[in-house]
Amino acid sequence: NAGVTQTPKFQVLKTGQSMTLQCAQDMNHNSMYWYRQDPGMGLRLIYYSASEGTTDKGEVPNGYNVSRLNKREFSLRLESAAPSQTSVYFCASSEGDTIRDEQYFGPGTRLTVT
Amino acid sequence: AQKVTQAQTEISVVEKEDVTLDCVYETRDTTYYLFWYKQPPSGELVFLIRRNSFDEQNEISGRYSWNFQKSTSSFNFTITASQVVDSAVYFCALSEAYSGAGSYQLTFGKGTKLSVIP
Numbered sequence: 001n002a003g004v005t006q007t008p009k010f011q012v013l014k015t016g017q018s019m020t021l022q023c024a025q026d027m028n029h030n031s032m033y034w035y036r037q038d039p040g041m042g043l044r045l046i047y048y049s050a051s052e053g054t055t056d057k058g059e060v061p062n063g064y065n066v067s068r069l070n071k072r073e074f075s076l077r078l079e080s081a082a083p084s085q086t087s088v089y090f091c092a093s094s095e096g097d098t099i100r101d102e103q104y105f106g107p108g109t110r111l112t113v114t
Numbered sequence: 115a116q117k118v119t120q121a122q123t124e125i126s127v128v129e130k131e132d133v134t135l136d137c138v139y140e141t142r143d144t145t146y147y148l149f150w151y152k153q154p155p156s157g158e159l160v161f162l163i164r165r166n167s168f169d170e171q172n173e174i175s176g177r178y179s180w181n182f183q184k185s186t187s188s189f190n191f192t193i194t195a196s197q198v199v200d201s202a203v204y205f206c207a208l209s210e211a212y213s214g215a216g217s218y219q220l221t222f223g224k225g226t227k228l229s230v231i232p
Contacts, residue, residue, distance in 0.1 A: 033220075040123075042205065042222040043159075058219065090159065099147050099209040100166065103220060105159040 004106035012112045013081045021076040023091030031097040032074035036087040050097040081113045118208050118223035126229045135191040135226045137206030147209040148189045154202040196230045203227045
Protein backbone atom coordinates (compact mmCIF):
# COMPACT_ATOMS: atom_id res chain seq x y z
CA ASN A 1 0.00 0.00 0.00
CA ALA A 2 1.31 3.43 -0.93
CA GLY A 3 -0.89 5.21 1.62
CA VAL A 4 -1.40 8.83 0.60
CA THR A 5 0.42 10.04 -2.51
CA GLN A 6 0.77 13.59 -3.77
CA THR A 7 1.96 15.06 -7.04
CA PRO A 8 3.99 17.04 -7.77
CA LYS A 9 6.60 17.10 -4.99
CA PHE A 10 7.91 20.53 -5.96
CA GLN A 11 6.47 23.32 -8.07
CA VAL A 12 7.41 26.88 -8.92
CA LEU A 13 4.72 29.17 -10.28
CA LYS A 14 4.63 32.76 -11.41
CA THR A 15 2.02 35.07 -9.88
CA GLY A 16 -1.28 34.61 -11.69
CA GLN A 17 -0.61 31.11 -12.98
CA SER A 18 -2.91 28.26 -12.10
CA MET A 19 -2.22 24.70 -11.09
CA THR A 20 -3.80 21.63 -9.55
CA LEU A 21 -2.26 19.58 -6.77
CA GLN A 22 -3.22 15.92 -6.93
CA CYS A 23 -3.81 13.59 -4.01
CA ALA A 24 -4.77 9.94 -3.92
CA GLN A 25 -5.16 7.38 -1.13
CA ASP A 26 -5.40 3.62 -1.35
CA MET A 27 -6.65 2.92 2.17
CA ASN A 28 -10.35 3.06 1.26
CA HIS A 29 -10.75 6.06 3.55
CA ASN A 30 -13.92 8.11 3.42
CA SER A 31 -12.53 11.50 4.43
CA MET A 32 -9.78 13.58 2.87
CA TYR A 33 -8.15 16.91 3.74
CA TRP A 34 -5.88 19.61 2.39
CA TYR A 35 -3.58 21.54 4.74
CA ARG A 36 -0.94 24.15 4.29
CA GLN A 37 2.13 24.41 6.51
CA ASP A 38 3.93 27.70 6.94
CA PRO A 39 6.95 28.37 9.16
CA GLY A 40 5.89 28.96 12.74
CA MET A 41 2.20 28.42 11.92
CA GLY A 42 1.68 24.69 12.26
CA LEU A 43 -0.79 23.12 9.87
CA ARG A 44 -3.95 24.93 8.82
CA LEU A 45 -6.89 23.26 7.15
CA ILE A 46 -7.79 24.58 3.71
CA TYR A 47 -10.64 22.29 2.66
CA TYR A 48 -11.89 18.86 3.57
CA SER A 49 -14.19 16.23 2.18
CA ALA A 50 -16.03 14.18 4.77
CA SER A 51 -17.18 11.69 2.15
CA GLU A 52 -17.31 11.26 -1.60
CA GLY A 53 -19.45 14.00 -3.11
CA THR A 54 -19.05 16.51 -0.28
CA THR A 55 -16.53 19.28 0.35
CA ASP A 56 -16.34 21.97 3.03
CA LYS A 57 -14.19 24.96 3.81
CA GLY A 58 -11.60 24.84 6.51
CA GLU A 59 -9.76 27.64 8.26
CA VAL A 60 -8.03 29.20 5.23
CA PRO A 61 -10.03 28.45 2.02
CA ASN A 62 -9.61 31.75 0.17
CA GLY A 63 -7.82 31.42 -3.15
CA TYR A 64 -8.37 27.66 -3.41
CA ASN A 65 -10.89 25.25 -4.85
CA VAL A 66 -11.16 21.50 -4.40
CA SER A 67 -12.66 18.54 -6.19
CA ARG A 68 -13.40 15.14 -4.70
CA LEU A 69 -13.09 13.24 -7.93
CA ASN A 70 -13.96 9.86 -6.45
CA LYS A 71 -13.37 8.09 -3.16
CA ARG A 72 -9.62 7.84 -3.79
CA GLU A 73 -8.79 11.26 -5.18
CA PHE A 74 -9.01 14.80 -3.83
CA SER A 75 -7.45 17.65 -5.78
CA LEU A 76 -6.62 21.22 -4.77
CA ARG A 77 -6.65 23.99 -7.38
CA LEU A 78 -5.05 27.40 -7.28
CA GLU A 79 -6.80 29.48 -9.95
CA SER A 80 -4.52 32.52 -9.79
CA ALA A 81 -1.47 31.90 -7.65
CA ALA A 82 -0.20 34.61 -5.31
CA PRO A 83 3.11 34.84 -3.40
CA SER A 84 1.11 34.40 -0.16
CA GLN A 85 0.32 30.87 -1.32
CA THR A 86 3.97 29.87 -1.13
CA SER A 87 3.82 27.01 1.32
CA VAL A 88 4.08 23.27 1.80
CA TYR A 89 0.78 21.56 1.06
CA PHE A 90 -0.22 18.31 2.69
CA CYS A 91 -3.04 16.01 1.78
CA ALA A 92 -4.39 13.66 4.44
CA SER A 93 -7.06 11.02 4.76
CA SER A 94 -8.95 9.30 7.56
CA GLU A 95 -11.29 6.37 7.75
CA GLY A 96 -14.17 8.53 8.93
CA ASP A 97 -14.79 12.13 9.86
CA THR A 98 -15.46 11.60 13.54
CA ILE A 99 -13.37 13.30 16.15
CA ARG A 100 -11.57 10.07 16.98
CA ASP A 101 -10.23 9.38 13.51
CA GLU A 102 -6.51 9.83 13.11
CA GLN A 103 -5.35 11.28 9.83
CA TYR A 104 -2.68 9.86 7.55
CA PHE A 105 -0.58 12.31 5.62
CA GLY A 106 1.06 12.39 2.23
CA PRO A 107 4.67 13.50 1.66
CA GLY A 108 3.73 17.09 0.82
CA THR A 109 4.09 19.45 -2.13
CA ARG A 110 6.47 22.37 -1.78
CA LEU A 111 5.05 25.28 -3.78
CA THR A 112 6.84 28.52 -4.48
CA VAL A 113 5.02 31.43 -6.11
CA THR A 114 7.28 34.17 -7.45
CA ALA B 115 -6.23 32.51 22.01
CA GLN B 116 -4.60 29.41 20.63
CA LYS B 117 -6.49 26.19 21.14
CA VAL B 118 -3.30 24.15 21.18
CA THR B 119 -0.16 25.71 22.60
CA GLN B 120 3.27 24.21 22.27
CA ALA B 121 5.33 26.78 24.10
CA GLN B 122 8.68 25.20 23.25
CA THR B 123 9.58 26.25 19.72
CA GLU B 124 12.93 24.44 19.63
CA ILE B 125 14.68 22.06 22.01
CA SER B 126 18.18 20.61 21.79
CA VAL B 127 19.32 17.67 23.86
CA VAL B 128 22.34 15.42 23.87
CA GLU B 129 21.77 11.83 22.87
CA LYS B 130 20.54 9.59 25.72
CA GLU B 131 19.02 12.48 27.64
CA ASP B 132 15.31 12.41 28.44
CA VAL B 133 13.18 15.19 26.99
CA THR B 134 9.58 16.28 27.54
CA LEU B 135 7.55 18.15 24.94
CA ASP B 136 4.73 20.22 26.38
CA CYS B 137 1.24 20.60 24.98
CA VAL B 138 -1.54 22.67 26.53
CA TYR B 139 -4.99 22.75 24.96
CA GLU B 140 -8.19 24.69 25.35
CA THR B 141 -11.70 23.40 24.72
CA ARG B 142 -15.22 23.74 26.05
CA ASP B 143 -16.22 20.28 24.86
CA THR B 144 -16.38 17.41 27.33
CA THR B 145 -15.65 14.92 24.57
CA TYR B 146 -12.50 15.49 22.58
CA TYR B 147 -9.39 13.72 21.35
CA LEU B 148 -5.74 14.66 21.48
CA PHE B 149 -3.08 13.49 19.07
CA TRP B 150 0.68 13.64 18.65
CA TYR B 151 2.34 13.59 15.22
CA LYS B 152 6.00 13.43 14.28
CA GLN B 153 7.42 15.22 11.24
CA PRO B 154 10.95 13.98 10.51
CA PRO B 155 13.26 15.90 8.16
CA SER B 156 11.82 13.95 5.23
CA GLY B 157 8.63 16.00 5.75
CA GLU B 158 5.81 13.47 6.06
CA LEU B 159 3.73 13.63 9.24
CA VAL B 160 3.49 10.36 11.13
CA PHE B 161 0.72 9.59 13.61
CA LEU B 162 2.05 8.63 17.05
CA ILE B 163 -0.83 8.45 19.50
CA ARG B 164 -4.47 9.32 20.13
CA ARG B 165 -6.05 9.86 23.54
CA ASN B 166 -9.70 10.59 24.35
CA SER B 167 -10.87 12.97 27.02
CA PHE B 168 -12.25 10.22 29.23
CA ASP B 169 -9.05 8.24 29.48
CA GLU B 170 -6.42 9.85 31.68
CA GLN B 171 -4.23 6.79 31.94
CA ASN B 172 -0.66 7.44 30.98
CA GLU B 173 0.56 5.61 27.92
CA ILE B 174 3.98 4.09 27.35
CA SER B 175 5.28 2.75 24.06
CA GLY B 176 8.93 1.79 24.17
CA ARG B 177 10.92 4.95 24.81
CA TYR B 178 7.84 7.14 24.33
CA SER B 179 5.38 8.04 27.05
CA TRP B 180 2.47 10.43 27.27
CA ASN B 181 1.02 12.16 30.31
CA PHE B 182 -2.55 13.42 29.97
CA GLN B 183 -3.87 15.65 32.76
CA LYS B 184 -7.33 17.16 32.34
CA SER B 185 -6.87 19.27 35.47
CA THR B 186 -4.13 21.26 33.76
CA SER B 187 -5.37 20.72 30.16
CA SER B 188 -2.04 19.21 29.23
CA PHE B 189 -0.95 16.27 27.12
CA ASN B 190 2.83 16.07 27.42
CA PHE B 191 5.13 13.74 25.52
CA THR B 192 8.35 12.33 26.96
CA ILE B 193 11.12 10.61 25.06
CA THR B 194 13.42 8.57 27.28
CA ALA B 195 17.05 8.03 26.30
CA SER B 196 16.71 10.16 23.19
CA GLN B 197 18.35 9.10 19.93
CA VAL B 198 19.41 11.03 16.86
CA VAL B 199 16.52 9.46 14.93
CA ASP B 200 14.13 11.27 17.28
CA SER B 201 15.16 14.58 15.71
CA ALA B 202 11.97 15.94 14.17
CA VAL B 203 9.21 18.46 14.59
CA TYR B 204 6.49 17.17 16.90
CA PHE B 205 2.92 18.41 16.67
CA CYS B 206 0.18 18.15 19.23
CA ALA B 207 -3.39 18.36 17.87
CA LEU B 208 -6.91 18.65 19.27
CA SER B 209 -10.08 17.21 17.79
CA GLU B 210 -13.40 18.62 19.00
CA ALA B 211 -16.98 18.00 18.01
CA TYR B 212 -17.60 21.58 16.94
CA SER B 213 -14.69 23.85 16.19
CA GLY B 214 -16.23 26.56 14.03
CA ALA B 215 -15.17 25.57 10.53
CA GLY B 216 -17.59 22.80 9.68
CA SER B 217 -18.52 19.93 11.88
CA TYR B 218 -15.06 18.59 12.41
CA GLN B 219 -11.57 20.00 12.40
CA LEU B 220 -8.22 18.88 13.75
CA THR B 221 -6.44 21.88 15.27
CA PHE B 222 -2.66 21.66 15.36
CA GLY B 223 -0.22 23.40 17.63
CA LYS B 224 2.69 25.20 15.98
CA GLY B 225 5.08 22.35 16.69
CA THR B 226 8.26 21.81 18.68
CA LYS B 227 11.48 21.17 16.81
CA LEU B 228 13.59 18.62 18.65
CA SER B 229 17.26 18.25 17.81
CA VAL B 230 19.13 15.34 19.34
CA ILE B 231 22.87 15.90 19.22
CA PRO B 232 25.14 12.86 19.05
